[in-house]
Amino acid sequence: MPILLLAEHAGRSLSDQTAKALTAALKIAGFSGAEIHVLVAGADARPAAEAAARLAGVTKVLLAQDAALAHQLAEPLADLLVALAPAYDVILASATASARNVLPRVAARLDVMQVSDIVEVVSADTFKRPIYAGNAIQTVQSSDATLVITVRAASFAAAAEGGTVPIEAIAGGTSTGLSRFLSDALAVSERPELASARRIVSGGRALGSVETFRDVILPLADTLDAAVGASRAAVDAGYAPNDWQVGQTGKVVAPELYIAVGISGAIQHLAGMKDSKVIVAINKDPEAPIFQVADYGLVGDLFEVLPEFDRALRS
Amino acid sequence: MKILVPVKRVVDHNVKIRARPDGSGVELANVKMSMNPFDEISVEQALRLKEAGKASEVVVVSIGPAKAEETLRTALAMGADRAVLVETDASVEPLAVAKILRGVAEAERPGLILVGKQAIDDDCNQTGQMLAGLLGVAQATFASRVEIEDQTARITREVDGGLQTIEVTLPAVVTVDLRLNEPRYASLPNIMKAKKKPLERKTPADFGVDIAPRLRVLWTEEPAGRGAGVKVASARELVAGLRNAGVV
Numbered sequence: 001m002p003i004l005l006l007a008e009h010a011g012r013s014l015s016d017q018t019a020k021a022l023t024a025a026l027k028i029a030g031f032s033g034a035e036i037h038v039l040v041a042g043a044d045a046r047p048a049a050e051a052a053a054r055l056a057g058v059t060k061v062l063l064a065q066d067a068a069l070a071h072q073l074a075e076p077l078a079d080l081l082v083a084l085a086p087a088y089d090v091i092l093a094s095a096t097a098s099a100r101n102v103l104p105r106v107a108a109r110l111d112v113m114q115v116s117d118i119v120e121v122v123s124a125d126t127f128k129r130p131i132y133a134g135n136a137i138q139t140v141q142s143s144d145a146t147l148v149i150t151v152r153a154a155s156f157a158a159a160a161e162g163g164t165v166p167i168e169a170i171a172g173g174t175s176t177g178l179s180r181f182l183s184d185a186l187a188v189s190e191r192p193e194l195a196s197a198r199r200i201v202s203g204g205r206a207l208g209s210v211e212t213f214r215d216v217i218l219p220l221a222d223t224l225d226a227a228v229g230a231s232r233a234a235v236d237a238g239y240a241p242n243d244w245q246v247g248q249t250g251k252v253v254a255p256e257l258y259i260a261v262g263i264s265g266a267i268q269h270l271a272g273m274k275d276s277k278v279i280v281a282i283n284k285d286p287e288a289p290i291f292q293v294a295d296y297g298l299v300g301d302l303f304e305v306l307p308e309f310d311r312a313l314r315s
Numbered sequence: 316m317k318i319l320v321p322v323k324r325v326v327d328h329n330v331k332i333r334a335r336p337d338g339s340g341v342e343l344a345n346v347k348m349s350m351n352p353f354d355e356i357s358v359e360q361a362l363r364l365k366e367a368g369k370a371s372e373v374v375v376v377s378i379g380p381a382k383a384e385e386t387l388r389t390a391l392a393m394g395a396d397r398a399v400l401v402e403t404d405a406s407v408e409p410l411a412v413a414k415i416l417r418g419v420a421e422a423e424r425p426g427l428i429l430v431g432k433q434a435i436d437d438d439c440n441q442t443g444q445m446l447a448g449l450l451g452v453a454q455a456t457f458a459s460r461v462e463i464e465d466q467t468a469r470i471t472r473e474v475d476g477g478l479q480t481i482e483v484t485l486p487a488v489v490t491v492d493l494r495l496n497e498p499r500y501a502s503l504p505n506i507m508k509a510k511k512k513p514l515e516r517k518t519p520a521d522f523g524v525d526i527a528p529r530l531r532v533l534w535t536e537e538p539a540g541r542g543a544g545v546k547v548a549s550a551r552e553l554v555a556g557l558r559n560a561g562v563v
Contacts (some may be wrong), residue, residue, distance in 0.1 A: 139532070297549075
């Protein structure tokens with residue numbers, strides 16, 4: 001039976017998290033020979049479905065459109081997935097906030113144990129996943145009839161585009177009356193999205209205030225066309241919003257370039273960024289643990305180093 | 316309204332864990348154990364709701380070895396009213412935990428179940444959502460704000476890119492995120508008092524739950540290390556290095 005990939009999308013556009021989870025699905029299909037269907041569920045999501053139909057390796061796109069699915073509320077979306085489940089061997093999605101919300105609900109209703117946050121496909125039923133904030137990696141084999149999986153997107157390259165496949169409209173499910181959407185407060189930013197950025201500049205508690213964070217980190221990020229991240233300490237201190245948090249309890253990222261400014265390198269932060277290709281640490285404490293994972297370490301006062309760094313980058 | 320709060324005994328978050336060289340798991344002998352940090356936040360939130368007159372009783376429950384009583388006593392010392400210990404020495408997966416919690420919830424009939432969004436040992440992030448699915452009630456995950464009305468709760472959730480606010484019908488399962496509150500420390504008199512608070516002992520079999528694992532752990536290893544690179548003396552030298560590496 002085929003694999004069902006739940007798409008992450010914003011209606012008008014498809015998140016590249018979907019193409020990364022597709023790579024994991026293709027690896028499973030490499031063992032099982034299964035086809036891959038993508039489910040796009042939303043209120044007005046045809047453009048996202050069209051983008052999904054262009055991804056290489058997908059054989060069909062299911063488009064479920066209903067007002068009840070507008071905000072990816074867990075209850076109606078789980079109902080839809082549970083209804084589709086008997087036709088599939090595997091249900092998987094990138095481990096976004098939305099998928100982490102809905103898939104365990106689906107797994108419980110199917111009486112299966114979800115495999116969370118896989119970083120490697122070992123075989124059709126065996127996967128590697130991090131535990132203890134990435135300080136250990138477990139290889140687990142599932143004995144369940146249906147596999148429900150979330151994928152750590154930072155560990156998989158995005159699948160390419162190629163050709164186009166049919167989009168099949170399916171019934172959208174109905175409102176359960178259990179939950180209602182009230183409002184969104186989503187940050188609107190010109191900068192690249194943290195989860196998929198090629199470069200990230202992150203600030204820590206050493207920044208000292210929300211004003212300094214803004215005045216020191218943001219210009220450097222703009223020079224590099226980078227996304228902005230923060231350590232949990234900086235978020236807890238109120239210097240940066242929570243959705244900028246990189247780490248075990250925030251986002252796990254793997255950009256080409258990660259610049260850690262005034263971040264000491266607590267285990268929980270390293271868990272979120274240590275798979276970055278090149279890591280730069282700027283910190284005035286030469287003993288800071290961040291230097292143990294940094295490809296380039298610069299010991300110095302960030303308020304002196306950063307303006308110089310910015311100038312040198314522009315020259 | 317009664318609030319049910321599951322708590323898990325885990326390796327303390329300050330401990331640097333080690334995988335056993337034979338691949339059989341993580342070394343847990345003589346390691347400091349504590350309440351899962353997210354569960355401290357859910358206990359704290361339950362207590363605040365009780366103090367604000369929104370709840371009448373806070374019941375904490377743990378599924379684990381006899382020593383999980385310590386974790387429950389910590390929650391009782393923070394201010395919870397009574398505890399249920401579902402005792403087992405086996406490692407219990409989130410699905411089985413959720414099934415046991417369903418049994419506890421059916422007996423206790425809470426109006427609200429507050430669950431930590433994930434345990435910092437297995438990092439699964441599943442139990443609350445699974446419990447809501449099994450009970451057929453509403454769920455609100457990753458909460459950074461919880462407001463209780465009469466028959467509903469208004470929850471602000473931490474989602475990718477910002478915040479989402481939803482309203483859920485009670486009873487509901489809410490999983491809590493870091494910014495919801497700052498948990499209190501138990502005072503010495505309260506730690507003493509907690510020793511006398513009621514604690515009921517159960518087993519998974521009392522709830523008719525089969526806790527046999529569905530996932531077989533084949534191997535546990537430490538991730539490939541990442542060596543330290545070079546120290547550069549100036550910003551100019553740093554930029555030269557990054558240009559050589561082709562990342563700027």
